[in-house]
Amino acid sequence: MFHVMLVEDQEIVRQGLRMILEQDEHIRVSCEASNGIEAMEKIAAHHVDVIFMDIRMPDMNGIEATRKIKKQYPEIYIVMLTTFNDDDYALEALNEGASGFLLKTSDGSKLIEAVYSVMNGGLVLHDEVSAKVVPKLLEQTKKTVSTMGIELTDREKAITRQIGQGKTNKEIAAELHLSVGTVKNHISVILQKTDSRDRTQLAIYAVKHHIS
Known part of the structure; x- marks a missing residue:
């Protein structure tokens, strides 16, 4: 409930x-x-x-x-x-x-x-x-998100791509044939690697860096 x-x-x-x-x-x-x-x-x-x-x-x-x-x-x-x-x-x-x-x-x-x-x-x-907010978020994150030294694995890129498309953890798990728990663990690592504060910033990161 x-x-x-x-x-x-x-x-x-x-x-x-x-x-x-x-x-x-x-x-x-x-x-x-x-x-x-x-x-x-x-x-x-x-x-x-x-x-x-x-x-x-x-x-x-x-x-x-x-x-x-x-x-x-x-x-x-x-x-x-x-x-x-x-x-x-x-x-x-x-x-x-x-x-x-x-x-x-x-x-x-x-x-x-x-x-x-x-x-x-x-x-x-x-x-x-x-349509109005995403461009502003992209502009806002230019100064806070950098690709310097960031290396995402193929799996991490796939998950980041799905997040950029607005998918939920459950949908990502089904799409990539993973458990929801595994997806959550990957996202935690990706957030650290990309220095993203939360899922919203990570979604913008995916769009900004053409992970689609």
């Missing part, structure tokens, strides 16, 4: 999100909050796997809440959810550790898919947002 938290200041929106997500028998909305401060309080009292986080909220907005939550609970996945198609918001959210960015206009099925994707190590980006 995947336990989801909804952080959104409009109750009617939270109700709609809950109805959509709980159509899937493996997803349960375990708690809700109307702002970042309340979210921090609720996390301490509930088991949470994935958070759908609004951007603009009173008292503590979604970006600040994401920063604080990921620092204290790095194992929790956060998907930003907003009506604002603003690439700067997306870029900041990803830099703070978010695992995805969806517009509230997304189909209900996309919300459910997002839960499964992030729980399998995937990165979720709305198409409209991705």
Whole structure:
């Protein structure tokens, strides 16, 4: 069972999100909050796997809440959810550790898919947002990622290629005929070799260095 938290200041929106997500028998909305401060309080009292986080909220907005939550609970996945198609918001959210960015206009099925994707190590980006954000991420990582002295094995290149294509660990394992555990171990080594902070940076590394 995947336990989801909804952080959104409009109750009617939270109700709609809950109805959509709980159509899937493996997803349960375990708690809700109307702002970042309340979210921090609720996390301490509930088991949470994935958070759908609004951007603009009173008292503590979604970006600040994401920063604080990921620092204290790095194992929790956060998907930003907003009506604002603003690439700067997306870029900041990803830099703070978010695992995805969806517009509230997304189909209900996309919300459910997002839960499964992030729980399998995937990165979720709305198409409209991705088209704007990826070029900025590429530019941002030019100064922080270098190929100097980096030697990836053929297996590591194959896995990096799959990550650059947005594949989850489970999908990579199936594609390369490996166990999920083996894929995770390889990714840990690749992150160290490429000096990538996280999976998002590694995906950008793959695109930047034409590992496709």
